[in-house]
Amino acid sequence: xxxxxxxxxxxxxxxxxxxxxxxxxxxxxxxxxxxxxxxxxxxxxxxxxxxxxxxxxxxxxxxxxxxxxxxxxxxxxxxxxxxxxxxxxxxxxxxxxxxxxxxxxxxxxxxxxxxxxxxxxxxxxxxxxxxxxxxxxxxxxxxxxxxxxxxxxxxxxxxxxxxxxxxxxxxxxxxxxxxxxxxxxxxxxxxxxxxxxxxxxxxxxxxxxxxxxxxxxxxxxxxxxxxxxxxxxxxxxxxxxxxxxxxxxxxxxxxxxxxxxxxxxxxxxxxxxxxxxxxxxxxxxxxxxxxxxxxxxxxxxxxxxxxxxxxxxxxxxxxxxxxxxxxxxxxxxxxxxxxxxxxxxxxxxxxxxxxxxxxxxxxxx
Amino acid sequence: xxxxxxxxxxxxxxxxxxxxxxxxxxxxxxxxxxxxxxxxxxxxxxxxxxxxxxxxxxxxxxxxxxxxxxxxxxxxxxxxxxxxxxxxxxxxxxxxxxxxxxxxxxxxxxxxxxxxxxxxxxxxxxxxxxxxxxxxxxxxxxxxxxxxxxxxxxxxxxxxxxxxxxxxxxxxxxxxxxxxxxxxxxxxxxxxxxxxxxxxxxxxxxxxxxxxxxxxxxxxxxxxxxxxxxxxxxxxxxxxxxxxxxxxxxxxxxxxxxxxxxxxxxxxxxxxxxxxxxxxxxxxxxxxxxxxxxxxxxxxxxxxxxxxxxxxxxxxxxxxxxxxxxxxxxxxxxxxxxxxxxxxxxxxxxxxxxxxxxxxxxxxxxxxxxxxxxxxxxxxxxxxxxxxxxxxxxxxxxxxxxxxxxxxxxxxxxxxxxxxxxxxxxxxxx
Numbered sequence: 001x002x003x004x005x006x007x008x009x010x011x012x013x014x015x016x017x018x019x020x021x022x023x024x025x026x027x028x029x030x031x032x033x034x035x036x037x038x039x040x041x042x043x044x045x046x047x048x049x050x051x052x053x054x055x056x057x058x059x060x061x062x063x064x065x066x067x068x069x070x071x072x073x074x075x076x077x078x079x080x081x082x083x084x085x086x087x088x089x090x091x092x093x094x095x096x097x098x099x100x101x102x103x104x105x106x107x108x109x110x111x112x113x114x115x116x117x118x119x120x121x122x123x124x125x126x127x128x129x130x131x132x133x134x135x136x137x138x139x140x141x142x143x144x145x146x147x148x149x150x151x152x153x154x155x156x157x158x159x160x161x162x163x164x165x166x167x168x169x170x171x172x173x174x175x176x177x178x179x180x181x182x183x184x185x186x187x188x189x190x191x192x193x194x195x196x197x198x199x200x201x202x203x204x205x206x207x208x209x210x211x212x213x214x215x216x217x218x219x220x221x222x223x224x225x226x227x228x229x230x231x232x233x234x235x236x237x238x239x240x241x242x243x244x245x246x247x248x249x250x251x252x253x254x255x256x257x258x259x260x261x262x263x264x265x266x267x268x269x270x271x272x273x274x275x276x277x278x279x280x281x282x283x284x285x286x287x288x289x290x291x292x293x294x295x296x297x298x299x300x301x302x303x304x305x306x307x308x309x310x311x312x313x314x315x316x317x318x319x320x321x322x323x324x325x326x327x328x329x330x331x332x333x334x335x336x337x338x339x340x341x342x343x344x345x346x347x348x349x350x351x352x353x354x355x356x357x358x359x360x361x362x363x364x365x
Numbered sequence: 366x367x368x369x370x371x372x373x374x375x376x377x378x379x380x381x382x383x384x385x386x387x388x389x390x391x392x393x394x395x396x397x398x399x400x401x402x403x404x405x406x407x408x409x410x411x412x413x414x415x416x417x418x419x420x421x422x423x424x425x426x427x428x429x430x431x432x433x434x435x436x437x438x439x440x441x442x443x444x445x446x447x448x449x450x451x452x453x454x455x456x457x458x459x460x461x462x463x464x465x466x467x468x469x470x471x472x473x474x475x476x477x478x479x480x481x482x483x484x485x486x487x488x489x490x491x492x493x494x495x496x497x498x499x500x501x502x503x504x505x506x507x508x509x510x511x512x513x514x515x516x517x518x519x520x521x522x523x524x525x526x527x528x529x530x531x532x533x534x535x536x537x538x539x540x541x542x543x544x545x546x547x548x549x550x551x552x553x554x555x556x557x558x559x560x561x562x563x564x565x566x567x568x569x570x571x572x573x574x575x576x577x578x579x580x581x582x583x584x585x586x587x588x589x590x591x592x593x594x595x596x597x598x599x600x601x602x603x604x605x606x607x608x609x610x611x612x613x614x615x616x617x618x619x620x621x622x623x624x625x626x627x628x629x630x631x632x633x634x635x636x637x638x639x640x641x642x643x644x645x646x647x648x649x650x651x652x653x654x655x656x657x658x659x660x661x662x663x664x665x666x667x668x669x670x671x672x673x674x675x676x677x678x679x680x681x682x683x684x685x686x687x688x689x690x691x692x693x694x695x696x697x698x699x700x701x702x703x704x705x706x707x708x709x710x711x712x713x714x715x716x717x718x719x720x721x722x723x724x725x726x727x728x729x730x731x732x733x734x735x736x737x738x739x740x741x742x743x744x745x746x747x748x749x750x751x752x753x754x755x756x757x758x759x760x761x762x763x764x765x766x767x768x769x770x771x772x773x774x775x776x777x778x779x780x781x782x783x784x785x786x787x788x789x790x791x792x793x794x795x
Contacts, residue, residue, distance in 0.1 A: 064564070141681055163682035164566035165636030184684070186566030221566060248569065249560035 055353040059171040059178040062187035063228040071229060075197050077349035078342070084121060085344060095124035095355050101149050102128045104160040104181070110316055110340065111181050111191075115158045118347035124355075127154070146170050156354060159183070164221075177354040185219050191315055192225030194346040196233060198339050199270055202311055207234030212264040213255075214298060215274030215323055216245040222315045223274060227253050240264035241274075241296060244285045261296055265306040272313045273298050276323045289322060299325035311335050366407050367391050368783065373412025373744060377419060378717035379733030388417060390740040393783040398736055408785070410778060412744055418716045419732050420452025420483075420741030420781065423693060424723040425517070425542070425596055425620060425668035428454065428485070430476060432461025437673040437761045439473065442693070443481035445671070445760035447786045449693040450743035450776035452483050453731055455668075455723070458490040459518040465490035465501045467509035474510050482786045482794050483779070484741070486512045486729065491530045491541060495519045500530055507537040512727045515542035517596060518643075520578060522548060527582060531591025540592040540618075540726060543582055545603070546644065550574035555684045557630040557645040565633065567683060570645050572600040579603050583610045586617055594726055595619040597670050599644040601654030608663040618726050619658075620666035623692060623699035624766065626655045626709075632766050638679045638686035640766040642672065656709045659718065665726065667718040669696050673762025691762040694753075699767070701747050701774030712747065744778035751775050759792060 055073060063071070084092055100119040104112050112128065119126045129149065146157065156177040159167050164184030171178040182188040200206055211230050217223045217239045230237050231254045239250060240258040251257055258264035265271060276292060286292050303310070312324075312334040320326050329336060368390040375398065376383045387402035388395060397404070428442040437445075439456070446454045456473060458464035464473060470487050477485035489511035493499045495518070503514060514534050521527045521543070534541055551574040556562050558569020579595060583606060586593045598604060598621045607619045624642065629649050632640035640646060658664040672689025679686050700719070704710045710718070724732030731741055753770045755763040779787035786794050 141677065143680060161682070163684050165683045168636050169682060184566050185568075224564070224566060247563035248558055249563055252560045253564070 055356060057354070059167070059180075060189055060350055060354060061167050061171060061178065061180045063189045063192045063225045063232070064187065066189075066229075066232070068232050071193070071196065071233060074193055074346065074349050074353065075200060077353060078193075078197055078345040081348040081352070082342065082345035084348070085341070091121050091123060093123045094352055095119065095122035098124040098156065098355055099152075099154045100124045100126050100156045100158060100351065101154045102126065102158045102181075103146070103149065104128070104130045105166075106160050106162050106182070108160055108182070111160060114340070114343045115179075115181060115347050115351075118344050118351055121344070122348055122351055124351070142166060142169065143173055146174055146176075150174055150176055156351065179350060179354065182221055184221065185224075186221050187225045187228075188221040188315075189225050190343070190347050190350055191222050192229040193350070194339055194343040195226055195272070195313060195315075196229050197342045197346050198313065198335055199311075201342065202335055202338070203269060206230060209235045209269040210238065210267050211235045211270040211272060212238040212240060212258070212268040213272045213274065214240045214261065214264055214296060216276055217241050217250060217274070218245045218247040219277065220274050226272065227255055231255065238264050238268070242286060242292065261298070261302060262305045265302065265310075268306050268310050270313060271298060271303070271306055271310050273324045275315060275317065276319055278319065278322070293322055297321070297323055297325065298328055300327050300331070303328055309333075313339060316340065366783070367396075367404060368740075368780070368785070369402065369404060369406035369409045370412050370417055370742070370744065371409055373415050373417035375417045375734065376713055376716050377734040378713050379419070379721040380735065381713065383713055388734065388742065390742070390780065390783050393740055395734060395736055395738050395740045398734060410744065414748075415744050415746050415777060416712065417734075418450075418743050418745070419720040419734050420743045420779065421450045421697070421719040422453040422455070422723040422729070422732055423451050423669050423671065423696070423719070424455040424666060424727060425622070426454045426456055426671040426693065427459065427673065427689070428456040429460060429673060431472065435675055435761070436678075438480070439476045439485060440480035440482070441759060441761045442671070442673070443477070443483045443485060444792055445691070445693040445758060446483050447779045447781070447792060448759045448776060448790075449695070450697050450745055450779055451693060451719075452741035452743065452779060452781045453486060453729070454483060454693075455486045455488055455512060455727065457517045458488050458515060459495055463490050463495045464488070464511070465493050465495065467502070467505045470506055470509035470511050482792070483781050484731075486510070486727070488513045488515045488517070488542060490514065491516045491521060491534075492526060497521050497523055497526060500526070500533055503534045503537050503539055507539055511539065512729065513540045513542050513594070515544070515596070517542060517544045520544055520546040520548055524581060524585065528585050528589055531585060531589040531593065535589065535591045538728065540594045542594045542596050543578075544596050545575045545578040545582065547574045547578050550577065551643075553684075554645075555641060555686075556633045557647050559630065559648060561630045561633060565636065567633070570643070572602060572647065572651070575600055575644050576602045576606065579606055583607075583615065583617065586610070586615050590616065593617045596668070597622050597625070597644060598655065598658070598664060599625045599647050599651060601651045604654045604658035604663055608658065608661070611663060618665045619663065620668040620723075621655050621659065621664050622668060622670045623696050623703070624690065626652055626659065627699050627703045628652075628766060633683075636683045637766060638681065638683055639690055639764045639768075641683065641686055641688055642670070642690050643688040656704070659704065660709055660714075665718065665722045667696065667700060668723065669693055671760070671762075672764075673760055674764050675761075676763055679764045690764050690766060691758065691760050692765075693760060694758050695765060695767045695772075697745060697776050698751060698753070698772035698774040702772045705747065706773060740780055740783040742778070742780040743776060744780075745774060745776045747774050749773065749775040
């Protein structure tokens, strides 16, 4: 079967003919879909050649692989979805009849909730499967776990796993689209996307901005996804953290390594504070949390080194008054809750685009 | 039974001979080697265009029996070796139970005699239960047939135990094969520490984990004048340290494995668990240094560290997959393609790394072609291109990063004690 973009969003008539839409959806679809998502999902990117960028990936595994055009497509698509959540009826029929599984091998409330709500607002059926232990511990392989889920004819699997590369392992072996919702210390692409969306929304652009990422870079999938995405989009990324929490050769990802917090904050347009895993404090990576707070905790006093316009971001959940002081987290420059709001729109866009890249037999309409 | 190998390029590193000639094998021994041997033979192998070398010796394999027969058995491992041109395998002690007493050495030798198609020489543990606490009975182990001692897979962290083991084993002339790794520095890393581990979000094993233990053991070798053989050297600095130690006439030898001169940690970029082994694949500068070390003799031996695992064990998340890859059936083509073809080593020197050098380190009367000597012979085509096909391996292990690769060098005949066990590239024994 050929893999191609389905035509289902191009013509309303064909949707009715193929039974994708019921006539009752007509009004809602007219109001929203054709004028909104359809327009951006085929947004012209090259005005000279007139070629249109489209989504044709089966999976979203990381931002390392994405092109600037693909990132822009997701962000633009998310913009149209953001409006859906402001309506009285917060639902569109885009993924009606699709089954999305949230397969979470690591406890996560906010990412899972965000994906679940995103799927529901697109009218997909959602199944949540959680397991706090690795499948290997249970004696079942990860592949078996997914094969069993796929046997129920699911369309998309959103996976959170403690092992880096687990989504890649599955994507290579499964028919379903795989969305990486965070794998080990590797990537968390939707977090990176929602952060870029928020930066673009708040500051109007990404290119040329100084974005400083502060904290435990070594163990952070959020940092990696943000670095890949932001650098691609033309931002100047600076990382800052204790030497024990900086990964080797991080500068080769085209970031600046600041030697202290003051240097990282100076001139920053965005101050991105990472969560410190309190369990890291095993005496080898950090002497004490107290010392971390003193040298790397972002508070009002230290923020005086940053421009007054710098926005504050955090992937949540915050350890208040550890990596981020409450007065800064709740202050006027904080966009932390907007990140959460945008996360929903970005995840809707991702699910929507991935569903649209599905295999179809239809040639054209 | 007489076997005549005719018209091959005979390469024997022990005598530094490289000439076109014939070899007459009579029963288990080589009767005659010469430019034109005339004899009535029951079987004639036309070796025109082929290289006739001493049977290869792999001084570092894991045959898994007893205890892990689902990964490999002495029989399947020996068949895998035979297909790769190996006539002798030196089997590591980390079985279950481990080879840490004379009875277990005897078990391996008995099983080998009953089932193996090539020779198997057991290595016994340095410490009881591979626990790194108490010495094994080296004297008895030697008498039972162990050719070396090693806790391979389990670094000896107790420096005093290392010292005493060298002193004690030295009394019986047993070398100690050392797996140089500082377990704390290696932590629960699963690949080389560097840019690739940063990008992949995998915990790294720094090169220093190998080098600090190697440095320690060089100091202990100096203290004890003991015989250490360093296993699977993977870093540039390790090569330098050994080079310097040899200059100072320490009695140390070293090996590397084919993957350390063929691959870098880029091979991990797809989370391929068949590129996961210990020590891990390193950077390009290390690969270059390993090649230099082989070329100048710092690294005496190429050994495969053949480490079979089941597909089920390897078909998992990268960080939970076991370490190790199989190597017996890819060693020769990798040596030819990566070392001989590019001119890193002459064919003669390359063959020495898998024949006379390991034989001398272990004190085995093997690894050379001489009249009256044992007829362990490998015949291969150095020019034939083959495509590595893991599914065709005789080993139970399919865990190789080289599957699908086109390489040069095909082992065609393997003769063990005068018996043809691989004939025209195929196993010829029941």
